[in-house]
Amino acid sequence: MKKILALLTVVMVVVFVGCGKEKEVKTTEKVYVIGTNAEYPPFEYLENSKIVGLDPDIMEEFSKRMGFQYKWANMNFDGLISALQTRKVDIIIAGMSISDERKKYINFSTPYISPAMCYIALKTSPMTTIEDLENKRFGIELGTTEEDIVKKVPGAVIVPFSGHTAALFALKSGKIDSMLLDATVAKKYLENNPDLKTVVTVEGENKAMAFNIEDVELKDKFDKVLKEMMEDGTIDKLKAKYGI
Template sequence: MKTLKIIVAVVLVAGLVLAFGACGKKVTIKEGVLTWATNAQFPPYEYYEGDKVVGIDAEIITLIAEKLGMKAQVEDMEFESIIPAVQSGKVDVGMAGMTVTDERKKVVDFTSPYATGKQVIIVKEDSPIAGPEDLEGKTIGVQLSTTGDLYITWDLVDEGLANIERYNTGADAVQALVQGKIDAVVIDNEPAKVFVSMNEGLKILETEYITESYAIAVAKGNTELLNKIEAALQELIKSGEVQKIIDKYIKAE
């Protein structure tokens, strides 16, 4: 019995080392560093306070890195550059309120979702647009390569039912709406709330466009890193740390 207990203990310790410990084999581009790509203009998930990137994703990835015995290092870039950066090995992971889609799963692997979001429609307060069905024949602004871009393209533009204007940031799309260059913006709900609060005369339609799940992107084939991040993420979810971080930034309505 004692021998069995010792064997079990050794196996458990070995498992923990594999899951969380710093290992001899390098699985990140910089030893001891977890480099993550984001687009820090997506509050409350990632945004700047002074010269520091903060937000839901920033806090979660920092805790994941700590569990892996690493330090998180951010690389801020255009959203459309994040997946190519992960694929090429310029960064270890992508985390930017990134929605899991079938198209993205073809080129990167994802962890389990850590949060859910929804796409909403921003319009001017006097706009006749009342819901998704009213977007036909309109010019819609989106952030380039986001799910808002994908869904509007698939649902409306490819069918010849609407026009699309793509912008590098959600803030740029909202400014185009304020200036009357477009009729509506389709974007994630939480940043939408921030942008509307900063610009008078805008509103978020009560009808959501689509719901989605956010996860962390890892290069295909880097199974060891994916498994380590997944194990750490699951511990944070089960302990309630992830929800605590989300609740800190997104108040219950």
């Protein structure tokens, strides 16, 4: 009888230990931290304190198809790449343009959108052509590739800002003359600010998600699913939802 009781005790211990391990695995499951800058409608913006837009919808679709959980890390755009390098975030999805300089430090996914770009100004401004932009002051968000494009304008004066919202206030108060934005973003800004206009539209850049330079396998997994989403029309449907 004692031997039977002892055996049962051992079995119960093994069962409880096994259950404990199973529970531990579930609670330590990887939760991806997604870095973004929610000041860029319709790509990502705040609505009732929630991050919404094209990029959040795309990330939610990834989550459903790949079966992972995630949380957002909303920060200034110029802090995103360093956060990725130091692994404070796992992935960036923030309307980020692909550039050769950035490729030195991070990995990009397959591009999922390539919008045109617009120079905007106050409606009272006499500017109507690319030549009119010469020797003007441009509000540029720190860390973006917009600066590289604006520098091609003769005599352009770059005025840096921590975000597009701050640059927009400066434009409306006359501290700068123009801003360069993705056409889809410019459209949203003009809808909400009837005192603004588009001066001229120029060629845009490819945009993609970004991964740590060492996370090649993770990038490849996302690229595989992104390809499926592009081929089955999901990306186009989400873009249409936001008028892109």
